[in-house]
Amino acid sequence: MAWRTYGAFVFGQKTPRIKKMLRNLGSAVRPQPQEDFLKGELHRKHPGLTNLKTLRLPENLQMAALSVIHRAQIAQLPGRSQKLTNFLWSRKRAVEDLTLRQKALSLEKDLWEKAMQRTEDFDEKALEDKIRRRVFSELRKKIYHWTPLKYDEEMGVVYMASRLAGGYAAVRRVLNEIKKRDPSFSPQTLLDFGSGLGTVAWASHSLWGDSLREMVCVDSSGPMNTLAERLLKGDDERAEPHIKHVYFRQFLPVSPKVQFDLVVAAFTLSELPTMKDREEASFTLWRKTSSYLVLVENGTKEGHQMLMEARDALLKRQEKTVHDPRPSSVFAPCPHAMTCPKLAQEPKAPCNFQQQYHPLALPGHKDCQTENFSYLILRREGPVEENAEAVTWSRLIGTVLRRTRHVHCRTCSPHGELKHVVVTARKHSRDVYRCARNSQWGDLLPVVQNLDEDEGEPSP
Numbered sequence: 001m002a003w004r005t006y007g008a009f010v011f012g013q014k015t016p017r018i019k020k021m022l023r024n025l026g027s028a029v030r031p032q033p034q035e036d037f038l039k040g041e042l043h044r045k046h047p048g049l050t051n052l053k054t055l056r057l058p059e060n061l062q063m064a065a066l067s068v069i070h071r072a073q074i075a076q077l078p079g080r081s082q083k084l085t086n087f088l089w090s091r092k093r094a095v096e097d098l099t100l101r102q103k104a105l106s107l108e109k110d111l112w113e114k115a116m117q118r119t120e121d122f123d124e125k126a127l128e129d130k131i132r133r134r135v136f137s138e139l140r141k142k143i144y145h146w147t148p149l150k151y152d153e154e155m156g157v158v159y160m161a162s163r164l165a166g167g168y169a170a171v172r173r174v175l176n177e178i179k180k181r182d183p184s185f186s187p188q189t190l191l192d193f194g195s196g197l198g199t200v201a202w203a204s205h206s207l208w209g210d211s212l213r214e215m216v217c218v219d220s221s222g223p224m225n226t227l228a229e230r231l232l233k234g235d236d237e238r239a240e241p242h243i244k245h246v247y248f249r250q251f252l253p254v255s256p257k258v259q260f261d262l263v264v265a266a267f268t269l270s271e272l273p274t275m276k277d278r279e280e281a282s283f284t285l286w287r288k289t290s291s292y293l294v295l296v297e298n299g300t301k302e303g304h305q306m307l308m309e310a311r312d313a314l315l316k317r318q319e320k321t322v323h324d325p326r327p328s329s330v331f332a333p334c335p336h337a338m339t340c341p342k343l344a345q346e347p348k349a350p351c352n353f354q355q356q357y358h359p360l361a362l363p364g365h366k367d368c369q370t371e372n373f374s375y376l377i378l379r380r381e382g383p384v385e386e387n388a389e390a391v392t393w394s395r396l397i398g399t400v401l402r403r404t405r406h407v408h409c410r411t412c413s414p415h416g417e418l419k420h421v422v423v424t425a426r427k428h429s430r431d432v433y434r435c436a437r438n439s440q441w442g443d444l445l446p447v448v449q450n451l452d453e454d455e456g457e458p459s460p
Helices: 002-010 016-029 059-072 077-090 097-116 124-142 153-181 199-211 222-232 275-287 301-316 430-437
Strands: 189-193 214-218 246-249 260-266 289-298 328-332 353-358 369-380 392-396 401-403 406-412 418-423 444-447
Touching (some): 059 153, 059 222, 097 124, 153 222, 153 260, 153 289, 153 328, 189 275, 222 246, 260 275
Parallel strands (some): 189 214, 189 260
Antiparallel strands (some): 289 369, 353 369, 392 444, 406 418
């Protein structure tokens, strides 16, 4: 068999096996140059990667949290912790007054029409009272009843057991994207609105360390601020805090001219009752932003839609008094400033992402869990950089399916469209193909040329 292959090569009859050998030899002798977007990095470390490996709480924070929880001795803590987690995940926005009135009027109209179809005589006053009671009864059944959460010390400890590790993982993953894509950004001041247990301060410190000279944590709950301070001191009142320059407040700084390099509100918009309250809070936070504004919510339909409401308001509204004229632009996750295409399709689905993490070592907790979250990062636009990248990027918004010689990617493109792309080395270049194989849900995929949309569904 060997002499046949050799003979075919000598006499110019190249078999498929010989052709493959020649291609491999040629590529080894003359390696293909990398695309510029790689910046000299390996494909498995390309600039679009934003995901992190399974996260664990900082050791000091983890030990302090376990100490606080064990000292509190909360009865039925595992059950209460799981119940709170389920409640927060299933929580919806409060129904707006206008929407409530419209539903009440529509229901009242239907009931009156049904009553008028009857031929027998009736007492109009008695019927009116009956219909009103029926309307109230139906609204109580069908309308979501939103109630504000009030955190005393005991409730704060339950929240710590259920949400400390997951909240930290989401915030750490989101802030890491700024660190990765803007390595020159070194914030000196931080504002955390709705700071809770102070996870934003811990996550920010793990990324930027001692460059942060002032971290202002604002939370209306005094007991939550007290718990956050205990965590910083390792649950020892006489000890020095593990992170310096952290200050706790119950109200935002009054002056609109006071700005912070980094402003964060994690799982906070959902605690505000009306759209107007959320919009005003978003504008207040934006006015206090000198570089980046970060908003994080649960990865549900409600969480995603609240973020999109804030995004649209901040991009479109013109304020009467402007203290910082620099406009806003979307940094992540959207690769465009158009309407979210996920809200335009039916059925609506949230644009969310995932981060693996190790929870606190408590009864009922698995060794590894997944945090589902949605986020939005806006930044102040500065002068246009001279060496701006020519390549555009799409966001991967679903699981990347790797198949033989092709990769299925679901993306949100810079043109504001959802696409199912089948990436191959032949169609899209070897570098783009290998980057796709090394990417995950939530990463950015380089678009060097127009990727062909493939309507076919991937095989299981």
